[in-house]
Amino acid sequence: MIVFETFELENGLRFIVNTDTNTPFVAVNTIYNVGSKHESPNKTGFAHLFEHLMFGGSKNIPSFDTPLQKVGGENNAFTNTDITNYYITLPKENIETAFWLESDRMLELAFSQKSLDVQKNVVIEEFKQRYLNRPYGDTWLHIRPMAYKTHPYQWATIGKTIEHIQSANLDDVRDFFYTHYAPNNAVVAISGNVSVKKVKKLAKKWFASIPKRDIVHTQMPVEKKQRKKRTYTLERDVPSHAIYKVYHMCGRFQQDFYATDLLSDILSNGKSARLYTELVQKQKIFSEINAFVTGEIDPGLFVISGNVMPGYNIDEAERAIDLETEKLSHEMVSEHELQKVKNKVESTIIFSETSILQKAMNLARFELLHHAHMLNHEVEKYAAVSTHDINRVAQSVLCAQNESALYYISKTI
Numbered sequence: 001m002i003v004f005e006t007f008e009l010e011n012g013l014r015f016i017v018n019t020d021t022n023t024p025f026v027a028v029n030t031i032y033n034v035g036s037k038h039e040s041p042n043k044t045g046f047a048h049l050f051e052h053l054m055f056g057g058s059k060n061i062p063s064f065d066t067p068l069q070k071v072g073g074e075n076n077a078f079t080n081t082d083i084t085n086y087y088i089t090l091p092k093e094n095i096e097t098a099f100w101l102e103s104d105r106m107l108e109l110a111f112s113q114k115s116l117d118v119q120k121n122v123v124i125e126e127f128k129q130r131y132l133n134r135p136y137g138d139t140w141l142h143i144r145p146m147a148y149k150t151h152p153y154q155w156a157t158i159g160k161t162i163e164h165i166q167s168a169n170l171d172d173v174r175d176f177f178y179t180h181y182a183p184n185n186a187v188v189a190i191s192g193n194v195s196v197k198k199v200k201k202l203a204k205k206w207f208a209s210i211p212k213r214d215i216v217h218t219q220m221p222v223e224k225k226q227r228k229k230r231t232y233t234l235e236r237d238v239p240s241h242a243i244y245k246v247y248h249m250c251g252r253f254q255q256d257f258y259a260t261d262l263l264s265d266i267l268s269n270g271k272s273a274r275l276y277t278e279l280v281q282k283q284k285i286f287s288e289i290n291a292f293v294t295g296e297i298d299p300g301l302f303v304i305s306g307n308v309m310p311g312y313n314i315d316e317a318e319r320a321i322d323l324e325t326e327k328l329s330h331e332m333v334s335e336h337e338l339q340k341v342k343n344k345v346e347s348t349i350i351f352s353e354t355s356i357l358q359k360a361m362n363l364a365r366f367e368l369l370h371h372a373h374m375l376n377h378e379v380e381k382y383a384a385v386s387t388h389d390i391n392r393v394a395q396s397v398l399c400a401q402n403e404s405a406l407y408y409i410s411k412t413i
Helices: 046-053 065-070 092-107 113-132 139-147 162-166 170-180 196-206 257-268 274-282 314-330 335-352 356-369 372-383 387-397
Strands: 005-008 014-019 025-032 074-079 084-091 186-192 230-236 242-248 286-293 301-308 403-410
Touching: 005 196, 014 196, 014 356, 025 092, 025 356, 046 074, 046 084, 046 113, 046 170, 065 074, 065 092, 084 092, 084 356, 092 186, 092 196, 113 162, 113 170, 139 230, 139 242, 139 403, 186 356, 242 314, 257 274, 257 286, 257 301, 257 314, 257 335, 257 372, 257 387, 274 286, 274 301, 274 314, 286 314, 301 314, 314 387, 314 403, 335 356, 335 372, 335 387, 356 372
Parallel strands: 014 186, 230 403
Antiparallel strands: 005 014, 025 084, 025 186, 074 084, 242 301, 242 403, 286 301
């Protein structure tokens, strides 16, 4: 159970405070309601590019990292399809430095051509290294547009193509900032050795003067129900064949998420899970195999992926996976097997509550996208899942008409 208090400034910026006196540190997590799904189809990769730009200097502070390092702090950030998240950890005595830095870049960036050119080059190089020049790196550049035909989840966070980043100009950058980066489109969560009283004082001092901005919350297009299996084949110079099977599932805050997440754990959470024991250990069809959910806010994907052992072709590998998923649709899992994965989930959630940074991240995300108090009910929602729920979700999700399959064929085999 995470104990916290919330308050909101007049400009719409929400704060969540979790006081933990067992640590000499404080984590300050700032989350913005902007991810790659908020981009234009013709200007993708902007949310991720902007994450980089936010470290390139703000209106009054030319270097973000330098003053933070001087007070013993660390920081980083990440972007996904739904949100952009920035976090700082530092000694409790220096918490005001975090408020100073985050408030200044929320107010206004430097918007220099030099900074834009530098960060564009960084992102372009990342695109090449992570997605184009490494084995299986382009997988999600093909899976997403195959699985999604309407929803903007159809492109990866890095963007559709390098050209979209290359063509970004200062006007694009300014427009993106003032469209999405605003106090009324963000949440700041603090966890650590600090009082609510002090946080309120610092919040008013550093954030209250930042003006509220006009944020247009567009309705995300609803992906139509898939009626037929989709397939795509790639041939690449990779060490082995690989297969990626994705199925449409519910969104993160829908009731069936918990059963679907546990279903993925039954298939692939540790060496005693079904896919590993049957297809890696016993049949030796795969060298590795995994199942997971993307966990996105809007309806996401249930993913099964595996690298195929020499001597087996893609058809044989896919049939082996299908036989295992069909078992879950036709047979009830045992109470023991379900309880085992529930216990793992519970321990993971409880362990996350020992980290001030993880608490700050989770509180911010739940508050921005749902309600922070729901975070304290996660364990009981997983616990409430029944064997019938697992069977029902397996039947509705793991079916051929709901599937998109990417066959990654090795040229060298």
